[in-house]
Amino acid sequence: MTIAWRLALREMRGGLRGLRLLIICLFLGVAGLAGVGSLGEAITAELDARGQEILGGDIEMRVAQREATPVERTAFGRVGIVSASIRMRAMASRLDAEASVLAELKGVDDRWPLYGALKLAPGALRPRPAGLDVAIAPELAERLSVRLGDRIHVGDTSLRVIGLIVDEPDRVGEGFTLGPTILLSQQGLGATRLVQPGSLFTTRYRIRLAGNQDAHAIAERLDDRFHDANWEVTDRSNAARGLRRTVEQLRQFLTLVGLTALIVAGIGVGNGVSSWLDQRRPGIATLKILGASSRIIFRIYLIQIALVAAGAVVAGLVAGAAVPALVGKIAGDALPVEPHFTLFPLPLLVSAGYGLLAALLFSLAPLARAGQVSPAAIFRARVEPFGLPRWTVLAPMAGAGAGIAALAIGTARDPLLSAGFLAGTVAVFALLGGIGWLVRRGARAVPRPRRPLLRLAIANLHRPAAQTDRLIVALGLGLTLFVMLAVLQTNLANQIERTIPATAPNFFVLDVPTDGIDRFRRTVRSKAPDAQITSVPSLRGSVVAVRGVRVADMKPVPKGAWILNGDRGLTYASVLPQGNEIVAGKWWPADYAGPPLVSIEEQAAKALALKPGDAMRLSVLGVEIDAKIASIRRVNWETMGFNFGIVFAPGTLEAAPHSYMATITLPDAHEAAINKAVIAAFPSASLIRVKDVVDQLSQVFGQLAMAIRAVASVTLAAGVAVLMGAIAASRRARLYDAVLLKLLGASRRQILAAQAIEYALLSVIVAGLALAAGTAAGWSIVTGIFELRWAPDWGVVLATLAAGATGTLGIGMLGSLPVLAARPAAALRTL
C-alpha cells in the first residue's frame, strides 16, 4: 500500500463529518438520476415484456368504420390465428334512464384475448361475457349504480352485467379513452345495432403467429399490401407507440431536472470539499513540515474524496434502483403499467458515471489548492487567495466536464435540447459567479453606512474568506429552480383552462344519424330553447396519394404532414366553416356540383408543399376518390368547434354512409335534461360532456405536475443542502463576530438582523437573474419537450419567487441559530 493510501485511511478514522455535504449532495444527485432512469427503463421493459399482451397479438391490423373484406380476412388468416374486436363510443344508461354515462364499447370474438387473460372481480356470474351479457369497468358500475345481475341499456338493447373488469389485457395498447369499458361478445354488440355504415367504430384484427416468426417483417409485408385500403399495421415490438413516446419525453425532461440536481449537487460537493480541506489546513501544513510533497497531499485527500464519493454514489444507486418498485407501490394506479423491481444496469451505470464525474469535476480545484497549502500556514492564518489551478488540474477538470456533457447529450432523445439545457446551466453558473464578484467589489466600494448592523452586513459580503460567492450561487440556483417550477406548474394548470374558450360548448354529440339531424335539433330545443347547436357531417378516411406519390412510398412521411397519419376525420361543407380563413385558392360556390374538390389546412399543406390545383387521392369507406385541391385554409384550432384538416366540396360524400357530429352550448342547468332527452331519442348517439373531458385531462396534467414536483424536490433538496453548506462554512467567522458583538452589548435580535439584512440583500440581487433564467428554462421545457402552449401565470410565478426568497432567508436564519446560541465565554476559549 502506498504512503498516500496509508495516510488517507488513517485520516479517515477521524470520521466523515466534514464531508456530510458531499455525501448528501452526491447521494441526492445520483439517486434522482438513477431513479428517473430506472423508472423509465422499468416502464419500457414492462411494455416490451408485455408487448404481445398490450397489442393483443403479434400483429394488429386496424381499420376505421368498416370490417375486413373476405379477401382481407383470408389474407390475415394465412399468417396466423386471428381474433377480431370492434371498439366504439356509446352511451350506457340505467334501465330507468336516471343515469347515463359515455362508455367505450368493446365487442370481442371467442378467440379474444390471444395473449394474456381477462380478469373479472371475484363473484362474477360467468368467466366472460357471451350473448347479451357484459362485463363492465367498476367505475361504470359505480356511476350507474348497478350491481352484478342488473341490466344496462346500450343502443337498441339491454345487457346483463355479469362481472366487473379487473384486468383487460390489451387496454394499454388501445390508447386514450374517454369512458369506462363495456366488454361484450360480438353477438351482444350486434344486438345494440350501433355498428352501422358511417358510425364511428374501429375494427381490430389481432394475429397470433405460429412459432417464432419475425412479426416485424410480416407486419411490413401486410402494410405494403393493405396500406392503401386504410389499414394501420402495428407489431408487438412497437405496441403502445404513443405511450412509449410519452414515457420517453417524460424521462428526458426528468433526466434534465435530475442533471440540474447533480450540477447543483456538484456545487455542494465543491463547497463541501473546500470546507473540509480548510478544516484540515493545520494537518496538511504539518504533513508538509514532515516532508510530504504537494503530490502526496493531493493524493491523500483525493483517495479520501474518491472513497467517500464512491460510497455516496453506491447509496444513491441503491435508492435510485428502488424507485420503480416504490413508485409502483405508491402511484401504480396512475401509471399505464406497473413497474417492477428489476436492476437496470444501463441507467445505474450512467448515473454512477454522472456522479463520479461530477465529484471529480467539482473537487479537483479545492484538492489542488490543498496541495498548495504552505507549511508556513502553521504560523499564520493565510487569507490570500490561491492562484488558478495549473493545467495538470484544469485538464482533468475539463475532461470530467466534457464527460458529463457527452453522457447527457449522448443518452438524450433530443441531443440539441440537452446541449442547450447544459449550456444554459453553465451560463447561469457563470452569471451567478460574475454577480458574486460584482457584489464583493460593490460592497467594498460603497461608503460605510453609519448604522453598525448595516455596516456589518455589508462588510460580511466582502470580508476575507467571505462566503458571498457560494451564497449567491446557492441562492441563485434555489430561486431559479423555484421560478422554473412555478412556470411549469402554472403552464400545466393553464393548458386546459386557457385552451377552453369562455364560450366552449357543453356537449359534443357523435353518431347522430343523417336522417335524424333535424329531429335532433328539435329534441334539444324542446328542452333548452336557447341552446346553440352546430352540426357537421362526419366520416373517416385517409389520404392514399399526393400528386401521384403513394403515401405508403413516402418514407419518412414529411414532418408536420399530420393529415397523412392514418384515418382522419372528413367532412363536406358548402360554406367556409366558422373560424377558418382562405389563404390560397378559392372557396367553392355554395351550389357547387362538379368533380371532387377539397380544401386543406394550412400547416399540413405547407409540410407537403401543397398548392391549389394539386391532385390528391383519398380512400373513404373503401372507395378511392381522386380530388383536386381548391383552397388552403388557416384554421383557428383554439375554438372548441369542429375543425377538419380536409373539407370536401358538396357533391362527393353525401352518398357515402355517414353520421353527424354536433355541439350543444347552453346554460349548465339544462345539461341533465338534455343528456336524458338526447339519449332517449337517439340511443346510437354518444354524448361527451366537455366538463368530464376537462376533469380527465386535468387529472393527467395533475399527475404530470406531481412527477415534476417529485423530481424537482430532489433538486431543491440539493439546493438547500448547498445553501446550508455555504452558511455552515462561514459559521466560524460569524461566530467570532457574534461573540464579539455580544461582548460589546449587542442583543441576539440585532445580530440576527445583521444577518437577515445580508441575506435579504443577496436575495434581492439574485432574484432578477433567477426570474430570467427560471423562465427561460421553463419555456424551453414547456415548448421544447412537452410541446405545449406557453401560458404561465406571472402572478403565481412572482409570488413563488417571493416565497422562495423568504424561505431561503428562513433557512439562512435557521443556519445562524448556533451562532446566536454561542455563549461568549465558552466561544472565546475555543476560537
Added chain:
Amino acid sequence: MLQYSNEQDRFAGMTSPIIDASALRLALGKGSARVEILKSIDLAIGSGETVALLGPSGSGKSSLMAILSGLERADAGSISVAGLDFTRLDEDGLAAARRGRIGIILQAFHLLPTMTALENVAVPLELAGEADAFAWARAELEAVGLGHRLDHYPAQLSGGEQQRVAIARATAPRPVILFADEPTGNLDAATGAGIMDLLFDRQRETGATLLVITHDPELAKRCRRVVEMRDGQIISDRSAA
C-alpha cells in the same frame, strides 16, 4: 539505538557552517497592508551548535525559523542549509530537503489528530521511505518515555506527552538540524523543564544542530549561543553566559 541506514549519505557534501543565510528579506501582505518582517538578516550556524533565538513578539523569530527550515521562501537573500541552496528549490523541493534532514518542534505540538502517537512518529519515516518505520517509531517513543502510550490519540494525551511525541517525531529520522519554536510555551513550568531536558538530551544523542526560539532567558542559557532579534533585525549575537 537503531542505526540510521544512510547516515553517511546525509552528511556527504556537507560543509561547515550547516546554516548559512545572508541578506534575507521577507515582507507579507499587499499594498498598504504590506509589512516588512525580516530586514536583511545574516546568520551562520555551525554543525552541532545549540542556538537560542530571543526577541519580543513580532520581532521576526518565527519567520526567520520558517525560512531557515524551508517552510517559507525569502523574498531576497541567499540561504544554504545542510549544503543545499534553498533559494533554488521550489516548495516540493524544500519538502524533500526537509525529509530526514530537518526536524521541527512547534509550540502547539501539531500532532495529526486522526493518528496514534506511534503513527504520528512513523509519518516522517514513512515519507522518507523507511521500511522499518513503525519499529523505529516505537523505539523513539520508548526513548522519550512514552512506550505505554503508543496507541493513544493526541486527544488522549496530556500537553507534556503530546510535546514528547512531537520531539520523538522530530528526532526520529535523525535530522542534522532541529528547530524548536517555543516548545514549552503551552506547558506549565515543571513540565516545560522536563521537555527541555528531553530536547537537549536528544540533541546530544543525535549530534544535531539545535535552534530554539524562546522567551525564557533560563532556557536560552542552556544554549551555546544566543541570537537576539528586534523589528526584523538581529541586534545581538553572542555566546551564552
